[in-house]
Amino acid sequence: MQDKNIPEYSVTAFNNAFRKIIFSNFEYIRIKGEVSEIKKSSKGQIYIIIKDESSVLSAVVWSNNINSLTIYPELGMEIIASGKITSWHKYKTTYQLDVDNIEVAGEGALLKIIEDRKKRLASKGFFDLKHKKSIPYLPKKIGIITSPTGSVIYDILNRLKDRFPIPVDLWPSLVQGKEAPENIIKAINGFNDSNYYNPPDVIIIARGGGSVEDLMAFNDEELTISVFKSKIPIISAIGHETDFTLVDYASDYRCPTPTAAAEKVVPVRENLIIQTINLDQRLNVSFKNNFIQIKKTLNNFSRLLKDPKTIVNDYINRFSRIENELSKTFLNLITNKKNLLLQISTNIKSPEYLFSLKKLEIINLVKNLNKQISYIYNANKIRLKNNSRFLLTSSVENNLKKGYVLIKNKNNILKRSTQINKEQHLKIRFFDDQINVKIKKI
Numbered sequence: 080m081q082d083k084n085i086p087e088y089s090v091t092a093f094n095n096a097f098r099k100i101i102f103s104n105f106e107y108i109r110i111k112g113e114v115s116e117i118k119k120s121s122k123g124q125i126y127i128i129i130k131d132e133s134s135v136l137s138a139v140v141w142s143n144n145i146n147s148l149t150i151y152p153e154l155g156m157e158i159i160a161s162g163k164i165t166s167w168h169k170y171k172t173t174y175q176l177d178v179d180n181i182e183v184a185g186e187g188a189l190l191k192i193i194e195d196r197k198k199r200l201a202s203k204g205f206f207d208l209k210h211k212k213s214i215p216y217l218p219k220k221i222g223i224i225t226s227p228t229g230s231v232i233y234d235i236l237n238r239l240k241d242r243f244p245i246p247v248d249l250w251p252s253l254v255q256g257k258e259a260p261e262n263i264i265k266a267i268n269g270f271n272d273s274n275y276y277n278p279p280d281v282i283i284i285a286r287g288g289g290s291v292e293d294l295m296a297f298n299d300e301e302l303t304i305s306v307f308k309s310k311i312p313i314i315s316a317i318g319h320e321t322d323f324t325l326v327d328y329a330s331d332y333r334c335p336t337p338t339a340a341a342e343k344v345v346p347v348r349e350n351l352i353i354q355t356i357n358l359d360q361r362l363n364v365s366f367k368n369n370f371i372q373i374k375k376t377l378n379n380f381s382r383l384l385k386d387p388k389t390i391v392n393d394y395i396n397r398f399s400r401i402e403n404e405l406s407k408t409f410l411n412l413i414t415n416k417k418n419l420l421l422q423i424s425t426n427i428k429s430p431e432y433l434f435s436l437k438k439l440e441i442i443n444l445v446k447n448l449n450k451q452i453s454y455i456y457n458a459n460k461i462r463l464k465n466n467s468r469f470l471l472t473s474s475v476e477n478n479l480k481k482g483y484v485l486i487k488n489k490n491n492i493l494k495r496s497t498q499i500n501k502e503q504h505l506k507i508r509f510f511d512d513q514i515n516v517k518i519k520k521i
Contacts, residue, residue, distance in 0.1 A: 094168040138176040157184035206328040212312040222279030224266040227251040238341035243348040254286035259296035285316040285337040297324035316340035479510035
């Protein structure tokens with residue numbers, strides 16, 4: 080039989096009582112665990128699953144708390160989430176942690192995240208030295224991305240003023256917190272925008288020192304890639320000398336402090352003036368020494384040079400001698416050719432004589448040719464008669480008249496008895512006729 084003293088609750092009453100127990104015992108707590116799941120709602124809030132070795136806990140970051148987070152949760156990150164436990168039981172009974180703040184669970188976990196990002200970006204070549212752009216020796220303008228209210232900007236400006244006053248464009252930006260990477264990316268893209276009037280020749284990204292968590296914005300992957308892709312050279316001056324961020328590795332030059340960045344980007348004006356004066360003096364001395372040396376060389380050459388009139392007269396005399404020799408040579412050549420022509424002309428006969436001579440030779444050749452033709456004709460005529468007579472006496476018809484016959488097997492003439500077979504049909508041709516026979520017996 081059930082005990083009637085056991086308290087009885089309605090569902091709502093029990094849930095409200097349970098909620099009061101949770102609120103009274105866990106008003107504000109810190110939960111440590113690993114982020115195993117992240118979902119972002121269309122309304123802006125972020126749902127997180129935090130786990131340890133044997134349990135999980137649901138958590139939510141409402142949209143009005145997201146901007147105040149110092150660390151944005153990532154899968155696999157060890158975190159400490161601060162907030163209060165709330166319950167919800169409209170459709171099903173559940174409870175969750177309403178997160179106000181997220182911290183990384185120890186510096187070691189944060190350093191592991193940074194190291195994993197570093198390896199991933201390094202494998203893609205974002206830190207390779209071959210991609211580093213040179214820093215201009217004396218830029219016309221410097222772009223600075225930093226907080227406008229911190230001491231960093233004043234340190235840089237004061238150092239620039241002491242060394243070499245130069246135009247500066249400050250792009251105000253957050254340098255800590257969740258929104259800092261996006262601010263700095265906008266600043267880098269803004270300076271690199273083709274529509275930016277009179278862009279700087281070099282960009283300094285600067286902030287003072289701090290903990291690993293404070294500098295976490297400069298370990299953001301998207302920011303690191305933006306630094307790498309910048310067309311304008313970037314100098315990183317983040318934290319102190321021992322602080323290294325991913326932006327330091329992707330930048331074109333890393334300075335240990337913001338003041339060192341100001342010293343790197345411009346020389347000392349007074350030193351440049353002294354160097355310029357020294358170079359000017361050295362240049363003047365060099366010009367003077369060169370002029371003296373050239374003058375000495377010219378004097379030495381002038382003593383070796385002849386008077387132009389003498390040189391011209393020598394050439395005139397040489398030309399006259401060559402002209403006389405050439406004239407004599409031409410006269411001798413013409414005389415020799417004239418004598419040779421006269422000698423040849425005596426041996427040349429007149430065309431009329433040559434024509435009559437050739438005509439006589441042709442007449443004699445024609446006579447000899449007619450004799451040869453007549454002789455060959457008569458000889459061939461006799462040979463033809465003899466051959467005709469021989470052909471006539473040796474012809475088949477003539478032999479048939481003499482009593483001979485031709486025996487044919489079809490169209491083949493049989494010359495031997497061995498070519499005849501029994502029952503074979505043959506043709507026998509006489510002088511006056513042809514008969515067909517069949518061999519009955521051999």
